[in-house]
C-alpha cells in the first residue's frame with residue numbers, strides 16, 4: 001500500500017505531460033462544477049447570478065467568466081446561513097470535524113481525508129515511511145495540523161502531535177523519540193534551534209533530524225541558509241491556505257513550488273480577476289476539487305507568478321515562484337500602486353544595501369517618498385550611489401523619491417518595508 005502510494009506521488013501524477021495534465025484538469029473542473037452546482041447552494045446561486053451553467057466552463061481560460069470568491073464572501077455567507085454558508089456539500093457519512101479559522105470561517109472536514117497534496121509536499125521534502133515527524137502546527141480549531149497529520153499517515157510516517165509552544169519540551173521530545181522530521185513555521189524552527197543552542201546542545205549530534213517542511217509564513221532565503229547551515233538538513237517550504245489546502249511545494253531543487261495536480265491555480269489581475277500570462281505577478285486564485293467544501297476561484301490574497309521552465313527533479317507541473325507579499329500591502333503614492341516586492345526587486349540590484357525602508361509622508365497635500373538605506377560597511381562614494389538609486393526608483397516604481405542614508409541600526413530589523421505615515425484628515 002505504502003510503496004504504491006510512493007509510486008503514485010512520484011510517477012503517475014507528477015510526471016504527466018502538459019497535454020495529459022490539461023485534459024485531467026479539464027475533466028476534474030467539469031465534474032466539480034456540475035457537482036457544486038447540484039449540491040452546494042452557494043455555488044449554484046453564484047453561477048445563477050452570472051447566468052452561467054456549469055457546461056459553459058470547459059477549460060482553465062473559461063474560469064475567468066466566474067466570480068472570484070474572497071474570504072469576506074465566506075464570512076458574509078456564513079453569517080446568513082450558519083454554519084458553512086451554503087458552500088458545503090455534506091456527504092452521507094457526515095462531517096468529521098468542524099474547523100474554525102480566523103474570520104471566523106467555519107469549515108467542514110471530510111470523514112475520510114483523501115487529498116494527497118500535502119503528502120506530495122512531505123514526500124518532495126524527503127519524508128518517507130518510518131520517519132518520525134514532530135508536527136508543531138496548531139491542533140486547536142484550525143485544519144492545517146490535521147491535514148498534515150492525515151498526510152503523514154498516507155506516507156507511513158509516525159507523528160508526534162505536539163502543536164506549537166513549550167520549546168524545551170519539544171527539544172526533549174525530539175531527542176527522546178528520535179524525531180527525524182520537522183513540520184511547522186520557519187520562525188518556530190528557528191526558535192527551536194536557538195533554544196537548543198541555549199541548552200548547549202549540539203544540533204547535529206544530539207538530534208536525528210534530517211528533513212524539515214515549513215509553511216504558513218514567509219520564508220526568506222537568508223533564513224533558509226541560516227537554518228540549513230546550522231542543522232545540515234534540507235529545509236523545504238510548502239504553500240497553501242486553510243480554505244484551499246496545498247497549492248505548491250518545493251522539491252530538492254528549490255526552483256519554485258510545484259503546483260499539485262489535484263487543484264487548479266490561476267494568477268490573476270487583482271483589479272479585474274482576469275488571468276495573467278506566465279511570469280507576470282498577480283494574485284493566487286485556486287479552485288479545489290473537494291467533495292465536501294469545494295472552492296471555486298478562491299482568492300488567497302497572496303501575490304506570486306508562474307513558471308513552466310522544466311525542473312531538473314523530473315516533476316512536470318508548473319511552479320509558483322516566490323510568494324511576493326499580500327495584495328493588501330500595496331501602497332498608493334502619487335496615485336501609483338507600489339508593492340513591497342517591487343521595492344525588494346529594485347533593492348536587490350544594489351549589493352551594498354544592508355537594510356532599507358520606504359517612508360511615505362504627506363506635506364501640503366503632496367505625497368513624499370523617502371527611502372532610508374543602511375549601507376554595508378566600507379561602501380564608498382555615497383553621492384553616486386544615491387543618484388543611481390533615485391534613478392532606479394523612478395524607472396522601476398515610476399515615482400520620484402529621495403534616498404537618505406541611515407546610520408547602522410537606524411532601521412529596526414522588523415520594520416515594515418513600506419511605512420505609510422500619511423494622515424488623512
Ligand SMILES: [Zn+2]
Pocket residue numbers: 251252253254258311312313314315
Ligand atoms: Zn522540481
